[in-house]
Each structure stands twice: as structure tokens, then as C-alpha cells.
Amino acid sequence: MNSQRPPQRPARPPLTREEAMRRQAYRKMQQRRQMQRRVAILAIAALFIIFTVILISVALHRSSEPTGLPDTTTTAGTTTASPATTSPDETTAPAAKDITICIDPGHGFDDPGATTAHLGELTESDVTLAIGLKLRDELTARGYTVIMTHDTNDIPAGTPAGEQYLFGLAKRTAFANEKKPDFFLSIHGDTFEDDSVQGSRVYFQSITGADNTAITAIAQNFVDALTLALPDAKKAPMLKEMADDNAYYVLRNVDMPAVLVEVGFASNAADAANMLDEAWQAKIAAALADGVDRNFAQ
Numbered sequence: 001m002n003s004q005r006p007p008q009r010p011a012r013p014p015l016t017r018e019e020a021m022r023r024q025a026y027r028k029m030q031q032r033r034q035m036q037r038r039v040a041i042l043a044i045a046a047l048f049i050i051f052t053v054i055l056i057s058v059a060l061h062r063s064s065e066p067t068g069l070p071d072t073t074t075t076a077g078t079t080t081a082s083p084a085t086t087s088p089d090e091t092t093a094p095a096a097k098d099i100t101i102c103i104d105p106g107h108g109f110d111d112p113g114a115t116t117a118h119l120g121e122l123t124e125s126d127v128t129l130a131i132g133l134k135l136r137d138e139l140t141a142r143g144y145t146v147i148m149t150h151d152t153n154d155i156p157a158g159t160p161a162g163e164q165y166l167f168g169l170a171k172r173t174a175f176a177n178e179k180k181p182d183f184f185l186s187i188h189g190d191t192f193e194d195d196s197v198q199g200s201r202v203y204f205q206s207i208t209g210a211d212n213t214a215i216t217a218i219a220q221n222f223v224d225a226l227t228l229a230l231p232d233a234k235k236a237p238m239l240k241e242m243a244d245d246n247a248y249y250v251l252r253n254v255d256m257p258a259v260l261v262e263v264g265f266a267s268n269a270a271d272a273a274n275m276l277d278e279a280w281q282a283k284i285a286a287a288l289a290d291g292v293d294r295n296f297a298q
């Protein structure tokens with residue numbers, strides 16, 4: 001035969017039932033695989049879109065956040081300056097509060113305050129200044145404006161003998177009355193003949209002739225904050241109201257709400273050890289800042 005026709009494929013024999021089933025199963029498997037591939041591609045695309053949307057929204061949120069602080073807050077005795085350029089720290093800084101606190105570390109300069117065997121070389125004025133400076137930093141970090149009646153115990157060079165640089169009680173109260181802070185907080189350490197007596201005391205007096213409900217509540221808030229920070233039944237912080245004419249000089253002579261905190265007894269060994277301990281000083285400074293927050297947080 002010389003036929004040019006290509007050889008014809010032999011007709012397929014009809015599939016057996018078993019073969020047909022195998023072929024159908026194979027086709028189904030192919031379809032399933034294709035479907036799985038499509039689902040996987042769709043899932044990846046969806047994840048990519050979600051991720052992109054999250055990135056965009058985070059970027060938008062960041063750019064619309066306020067910086068939180070005005071460029072510069074300046075008060076007598078304290079300057080809180082923020083750099084003009086935005087630094088990463090600025091977004092975490094607390095919002096400035098419109099509250100000024102005057103801290104008065106008791107004694108200082110040529111008045112050492114209490115001296116006891118337990119305090120050794122150091123004096124009450126060293127303790128009150130150390131706590132006052134820690135409190136200043138704590139309150140500043142919480143957004144308050146802080147002024148201090150003094151932030152050093154070193155008498156400036158050239159001060160005439162007998163001249164007390166911002167030391168005298170009259171000078172301190174005149175300073176506060178001129179600056180008009182919202183609150184005045186004087187820090188002291190106590191002594192007592194019975195050296196077993198210990199613990200902190202929060203003294204206050206009503207402003208003469210005025211309703212003392214507000215100042216009582218303010219002082220109680222300090223007692224509560226100290227009680228939380230220094231839980232010890234033996235030396236629970238106490239609230240002490242003073243008669244107007246017998247109150248501590250600073251309490252009688254400032255025009256704004258004021259408390260005087262005796263942080264502990266320098267005549268008691270345990271209290272004196274605390275008063276000299278930096279970690280304890282930081283703890284009581286934080287507790288006093290909590291007291292301020294209880295009264296003035298906005």
C-alpha cells in the first residue's frame with residue numbers, strides 16, 4: 001500500500017468501568033489542586049492588602065499626633081525648655097498642666113535643722129533638700145510647673161555675713177506670695193524625746209477665718225498617698241491640724257493652700273536610716289507627687 005494518509009489511530013477501546021472511575025478521580029484531584037492554588041493566591045493578596053492598610057493608617061496616625069508641649073515653659077526658679085525640633089521623646093512627654101507647685105525644703109544654708117546621732121554627719125536640711133529635689137524632678141516629669149524656695153544649701157559666694165539667701169522664713173513666704181503658686185509644700189524631718197516614735201505627719205491649718213474643708217481634704221490626700229507608699233501600721237502617717245495662731249510659720253503666712261510634711265523622726269533609728277537612704281527618699285518624693293496628683297491632676 002502506498003497510501004499518503006497518516007496512519008489512523010486505532011480507535012480507543014471503550015474504557016473499562018474501573019479506568020473511567022480512575023480518570024474521573026484524577027480529574028477531580030487536578031481541579032482540587034487548582035482550586036487550592038487559587039485560594040492560596042487570594043489569601044496572600046488579602047494579607048498584603050491588610051498589611052498595607054495597617055501601615056498607611058499607622059503613618060497617618062503618627063503624623064496627626066500633637067507634640068504635647070509648648071515650646072518653652074518658663075517660671076522663676078525653673079525653666080523647662082523643649083527643643084524646637086521634634087524629638088522622639090516629645091511624643092511621650094506628659095501634657096503640661098496649668099498648675100504651679102512651690103516646694104520648700106525645710107531649713108538650709110546656715111540653719112541645719114535637726115541634728116541627731118542617727119543622722120550622723122548629715123542634718124535635717126540635707127534630707128529635706130534631697131527629697132525636695134527628687135520631688136521637683138518627679139513633679140516636673142508629671143507635667144507640673146515647679147518653683148522652689150531654694151534648690152541648694154550652698155550660700156552664694158559674696159553673701160554678706162548674716163545675710164541669709166532665701167533662707168529666712170519671712171523671705172520664703174514672701175517669695176511664695178509673690179509667685180502665687182497653686183500649692184505650697186514644705187518638707188521637714190521631726191524629732192521627739194521618745195526615740196521610739198516614728199512615722200510621717202502631714203500638718204495643715206485653715207486659712208484664718210476661712211472654711212477649712214478644702215485644705216483638710218487636700219492634706220488627707222497626702223496622708224492617703226503616704227499610707228499607700230509606706231504601708232506600716234507601726235508608723236502610719238498622721239493628719240495634724242494646727243490651730244491658726246500656733247501653726248508653723250510657713251503655714252500661717254502663705255496665701256495659698258499649704259501643707260508641711262514631716263517625713264519621719266530623725267530621733268528614731270529606723271526613720272533616720274530611711275531619711276538617709278536615697279531609694280527611700282525617692283519613694284517618699286514619689287508618694288508626695290502622688291499626693292499632688294490626688295489634688296491637682298487635670
Ligand SMILES: [Zn+2]
Pocket residue numbers: 106107113114124188189
Ligand atoms: Zn524642720
